[in-house]
Amino acid sequence: MPLKLEIVTSEARVFPTKDADGKLGSGMVDSVLLPGSDGELGVLPMHAPLVTTLQPGELRFSIGGKSTDLAVGEGLVEITQEGVRVLTDMAVDADAIDEKAVEEALERAKKSLAELKPGEQQEEVAAVMAMIQRSTAQLHLKRKRRTV
Amino acid sequence: MPSTRDIRRRIKSVKNTAQITKAMQLVAAAKMKKAQDQAANGRAYAELMNKVLVSLRENAEEGVHPFFNEGTGNKTLVLLIASDKGLCGALNTNLFKALINKQIPGEVEYITIGKKAVQAINRLRRTLVADFPIKDPARFPDVRVVGKFIQDKFRTGEYKQVLVCFNNFINTVTISPTIEKLLPVNPVTLGGKRDWVGVGDGSAPAEAKVDRLYTFEPNAAAVFDSVLPQYVNDTVYQMVLESRASEHSSRMVAMKNATDNAKQMIKDLSLEYNKLRQAAITNELLEITTAKMALE
Numbered sequence: 001m002p003l004k005l006e007i008v009t010s011e012a013r014v015f016p017t018k019d020a021d022g023k024l025g026s027g028m029v030d031s032v033l034l035p036g037s038d039g040e041l042g043v044l045p046m047h048a049p050l051v052t053t054l055q056p057g058e059l060r061f062s063i064g065g066k067s068t069d070l071a072v073g074e075g076l077v078e079i080t081q082e083g084v085r086v087l088t089d090m091a092v093d094a095d096a097i098d099e100k101a102v103e104e105a106l107e108r109a110k111k112s113l114a115e116l117k118p119g120e121q122q123e124e125v126a127a128v129m130a131m132i133q134r135s136t137a138q139l140h141l142k143r144k145r146r147t148v
Numbered sequence: 149m150p151s152t153r154d155i156r157r158r159i160k161s162v163k164n165t166a167q168i169t170k171a172m173q174l175v176a177a178a179k180m181k182k183a184q185d186q187a188a189n190g191r192a193y194a195e196l197m198n199k200v201l202v203s204l205r206e207n208a209e210e211g212v213h214p215f216f217n218e219g220t221g222n223k224t225l226v227l228l229i230a231s232d233k234g235l236c237g238a239l240n241t242n243l244f245k246a247l248i249n250k251q252i253p254g255e256v257e258y259i260t261i262g263k264k265a266v267q268a269i270n271r272l273r274r275t276l277v278a279d280f281p282i283k284d285p286a287r288f289p290d291v292r293v294v295g296k297f298i299q300d301k302f303r304t305g306e307y308k309q310v311l312v313c314f315n316n317f318i319n320t321v322t323i324s325p326t327i328e329k330l331l332p333v334n335p336v337t338l339g340g341k342r343d344w345v346g347v348g349d350g351s352a353p354a355e356a357k358v359d360r361l362y363t364f365e366p367n368a369a370a371v372f373d374s375v376l377p378q379y380v381n382d383t384v385y386q387m388v389l390e391s392r393a394s395e396h397s398s399r400m401v402a403m404k405n406a407t408d409n410a411k412q413m414i415k416d417l418s419l420e421y422n423k424l425r426q427a428a429i430t431n432e433l434l435e436i437t438t439a440k441m442a443l444e
Binding site for chain 2: 008010012013036037048050052076078085123127
C-alpha cells in the first residue's frame with residue numbers, strides 16, 4: 001500500500017503536480033524522508049500518526065525506486081497511516097535550484113542581518129534568519145548532488 | 149424641447165465619462181488578473197493548513213494551546229476587510245449588510261482593513277479598536293501586523309471568539325460576503341468552498357471522525373506554539389487576498405457596465421440628435437418652397 005504525499009507551500013501546490021490536462025496526479029509514493037524537529041524522519045506506509053515541525057533541509061520521496069530531492073523550508077508535517085501532508089514556506093526541486101542566485105540571496109541576507117540590531121526588530125531578524133536557513137538548505141542539496 | 153446644441157453637448161459629456169470608465173475598467177482588469185492569481189496560489193496552502201489544524205484540534209488535549217478554546221470573556225472581536233476605494237458596485241454595501249444581519253451576541257469590538265470599513269463602523273457607531281491600512285497589492289509583512297494584533301488580543305482571554313468578515317472570491321461575477329470564525333481554530337471557507345466540513349456541524353466525513361492518537365514531536369505544546377501563530381497570519385493574509393481579488397473583479401464588472409450604459413446612451417442621444425436635425429432640415433425646405441410658391 002503506497003503513501004499519499006501532499007506538499008503545499010504558501011505560493012503553490014508543489015506535489016502532486018498537475019499533468020498536461022490540468023488533472024491532479026494521485027500523489028502516491030513509496031517512502032518519504034524528511035527533516036523533522038528531532039532529526040531526520042523516514043516514513044513508510046502505515047506509519048504511526050505523528051505531527052512535527054519541519055526544519056529547513058532536504059526532503060526525499062521515492063516512487064518505484066526513483067527518488068526525488070527537494071529543498072524545503074520551515075513548516076508543519078502531519079503523518080497518518082495513509083499519507084503525509086507537508087506545509088512549508090519553500091519547496092524547490094534540486095534541478096530547479098540556481099546556485100548562483102541562491103548564493104547571492106544568502107550574501108544579501110547575511111548583510112542585512114549584520115545591519116539589523118538584534119532585539120530591536122525581532123520580526124525582521126527572524127525573517128532574515130529563515131531566509132538564510134532556506135538558502136543554506138538549497139545550497140547543501142545542490143552541492144551534495146554534484147559530489148555524488 | 150432640447151435644441152440640437154444641447155444634445156450635442158450631452159453626447160460629448162457622456163463620451164468623456166465613457167472614456168474614463170473604460171480606462172478604469174482596463175486598469176481594474178489588469179489588477180484583477182494579478183489579485184486573482186495571488187488569491188488562487190495561496191488557497192491550497194491555507195485550506196490544507198486549516199484542515200490539518202481542525203483535525204488536530206479534536207485530538208489535542210484540553211488546554212494545550214489557548215487558540216483551541218474560547219476565551220473566558222464574553223466579547224467578540226470582528227475583523228472587517230473592505231476596500232479602500234469606492235466605484236466597485238455593491239461590493240462593500242453587501243458586505244456591511246451581511247455583517248449587520250448577522251446577530252452577534254454580547255459586546256462586539258471591531259478591527260478594520262480598508263477606508264470603507266472604517267467609515268462604515270463609524271457610521272454604525274460601533275466600537276473600533278484598530279484600523280490597519282494595507283496597500284495594494286497586499287504584502288505579507290503588512291498583514292502579519294494585523295495577525296499579531298489579533299493574537300495578542302485573543303490571548304488576553306477577554307474575547308470569546310474572533311470573527312472575520314470579508315468578501316470571498318468565487319469567480320469574476322460571483323462574490324460572496326462571508327463571516328468566518330478565525331479563533332478558536334475552526335473550519336473556514338476560502339474561495340467559496342469549504343474543502344472539509346468540520347466537527348461543529350456534525351457533518352464531518354466518516355473517515356475524519358476516526359480517533360487518531362497523534363504523537364507530537366518534540367511535544368504538542370511546542371508544535372502548536374510554532375504553528376498556530378503562523379496559521380493565524382496566513383489565514384488573515386489569504387482572506388485579505390480573497391477580498392482584494394473580489395474588489396478588483398467587482399470594480400472591473402461595475403466599470404464594464406458603466407461603459408456599456410454610456411455607449412447605449414450615446415446611441416440613443418445620437419438617434420435623437422439626428423431626428424432633430426432631419427426635422428430642422430425638412431422645416432427649412434418647407435419654408436423655402438412655400439416662400440418660392442408665394443412669389444410666383
